[in-house]
Amino acid sequence: MSELGKLLDDVIGLSERIIGPGVVHLDQTAEFPKQAGRELGSLGVLGLLSAKDVGGMGLKAPAAVRVVEAIAQRCGSTAMILSMHYCSVLAIEAFANEDIRKKHASGERLGTLAFSEFGSRSNFWAPVSTATPGPNGFSLNAEKSWVTSANHADDYVWSSKPHSAAGPMTLWLVPADSAGLSVGPAFDGLGLRGNDSTSISAKDVAVGEDAQLGEDGKGLDFGLGVITPHFNLLSAACSLGLMEAAVERAIKQATSARLTHLNSRLCDLPTIRAYLAKARIKTDMVRSLVYDAADALATGREDTLLRVLEAKAAAGEMSLEVIDLGMRVCGGAAFRKEFGLERIFRDARAASVMAPTTDALYDFIGRALCGMELFS
Numbered sequence: 001m002s003e004l005g006k007l008l009d010d011v012i013g014l015s016e017r018i019i020g021p022g023v024v025h026l027d028q029t030a031e032f033p034k035q036a037g038r039e040l041g042s043l044g045v046l047g048l049l050s051a052k053d054v055g056g057m058g059l060k061a062p063a064a065v066r067v068v069e070a071i072a073q074r075c076g077s078t079a080m081i082l083s084m085h086y087c088s089v090l091a092i093e094a095f096a097n098e099d100i101r102k103k104h105a106s107g108e109r110l111g112t113l114a115f116s117e118f119g120s121r122s123n124f125w126a127p128v129s130t131a132t133p134g135p136n137g138f139s140l141n142a143e144k145s146w147v148t149s150a151n152h153a154d155d156y157v158w159s160s161k162p163h164s165a166a167g168p169m170t171l172w173l174v175p176a177d178s179a180g181l182s183v184g185p186a187f188d189g190l191g192l193r194g195n196d197s198t199s200i201s202a203k204d205v206a207v208g209e210d211a212q213l214g215e216d217g218k219g220l221d222f223g224l225g226v227i228t229p230h231f232n233l234l235s236a237a238c239s240l241g242l243m244e245a246a247v248e249r250a251i252k253q254a255t256s257a258r259l260t261h262l263n264s265r266l267c268d269l270p271t272i273r274a275y276l277a278k279a280r281i282k283t284d285m286v287r288s289l290v291y292d293a294a295d296a297l298a299t300g301r302e303d304t305l306l307r308v309l310e311a312k313a314a315a316g317e318m319s320l321e322v323i324d325l326g327m328r329v330c331g332g333a334a335f336r337k338e339f340g341l342e343r344i345f346r347d348a349r350a351a352s353v354m355a356p357t358t359d360a361l362y363d364f365i366g367r368a369l370c371g372m373e374l375f376s
């Protein structure tokens with residue numbers, strides 16, 4: 001069996017044993033999935049994108065997509081927490097010191113992205129937060145609007161305006177225990193309720209020169225060239241896992257619910273079978289696109305940019321269509337919390353507003369098609 005095959009078996013096993021059984025409690029209480037995080041760490045999953053020389057698995061986007069998809073089938077929150085960790089690891093791998101890289105590869109430290117700000121909202125490519133040079137490094141001031149794992153991450157990959165250069169963005173590695181950081185109110189969201197996504201305020205947070213990730217003013221190059229393509233794919237993988245879970249539930253209901261007076265099952269109705277067929281086709285179409293986009297990114301294909309933009313937009317929007325079909329198949333049962341489909345519906349809503357939002361993606365894709373610059 002391949003390394004990825006073995007890893008997926010382990011991840012699916014963990015999802016069946018721990019992640020899936022915990023999802024109702026997580027959704028009710030908005031509790032962070034700590035045990036799942038520990039178990040993923042001990043399986044080496046947190047180090048999937050870390051290089052082998054620091055103890056990671058040295059795998060690429062296609063493997064991360066498969067793992068996130070498998071977890072999202074059982075818990076959207078855990079899948080998104082892992083996705084944000086992977087995105088932070090990309091910057092840590094590229095720019096941080098060996099000690100930090102090892103700690104993220106081993107799962108000892110959890111990372112996340114702190115990009116979105118109250119000032120520039122979902123337009124993360126235009127941070128308004130600042131970094132000011134001081135005698136021993138820099139002072140960071142920011143109002144970050146949404147940070148997944150805000151209370152549970154050990155390190156934030158953080159964006160600011162440059163301190164000296166002209167470019168739009170500089171990246172930082174900010175330890176969560178830095179003095180001057182304060183995390184906002186507990187997350188009580190519509191969906192992804194376990195992912196602890198809340199605001200973080202930074203007031204004169206002192207960081208050393210070594211906290212800067214890459215060159216001053218070049219953060220957006222790395223953000224758009226490396227982090228965003230991976231985030232798009234991982235967000236798409238979350239949507240894909242949620243779609244698959246909806247299809248699975250709908251098939252189960254259609255083949256088990258009985259119309260006693262007709263001595264038949266729901267799936268004996270042609271309308272129900274057609275809904276299932278449409279849901280299956282849409283899910284498989286998205287899977288083909290997402291896997292192809294992941295392959296494009298891993299192999300450096302020329303169409304990578306377009307593919308990864310398309311993948312997030314298609315998966316985010318089509319997941320809503322597929323879940324709607326699932327809810328039609330399941331009828332009133334879909335309205336009941338214990339059935340689980342309404343949680344999938346709520347979790348899936350996040351993708352279209354997570355940056356780049358679907359609206360921004362449509363604009364970027366249109367610009368790419370017309371040979372225009374993405375930003376002007």
Ligand SMILES: Cc1cc2nc3c(=O)[nH]c(=O)nc-3n(C[C@H](O)[C@H](O)[C@H](O)COP(=O)(O)OP(=O)(O)OC[C@H]3O[C@@H](n4cnc5c(N)ncnc54)[C@H](O)[C@@H]3O)c2cc1C
Nearest residue numbers: 113114115116121122146147148197353354355357359360
């Ligand atoms: C569950 C969850 C977890 C999150 N986790 C993180 C995280 O870990 N790190 C992080 O940095 N951020 C995170 N975010 C933030 C996310 O990436 C977005 O920045 C945020 O959802 C945008 O919300 P907003 O109210 O600021 O939207 P707004 O920017 O106010 O958008 C409102 C509407 O305007 C549209 N719009 C805005 N700008 C454009 C544009 N340029 N082109 C076209 N349409 C546009 C949007 O599509 C949307 O429909 C998270 C969000 C959620 C919901």
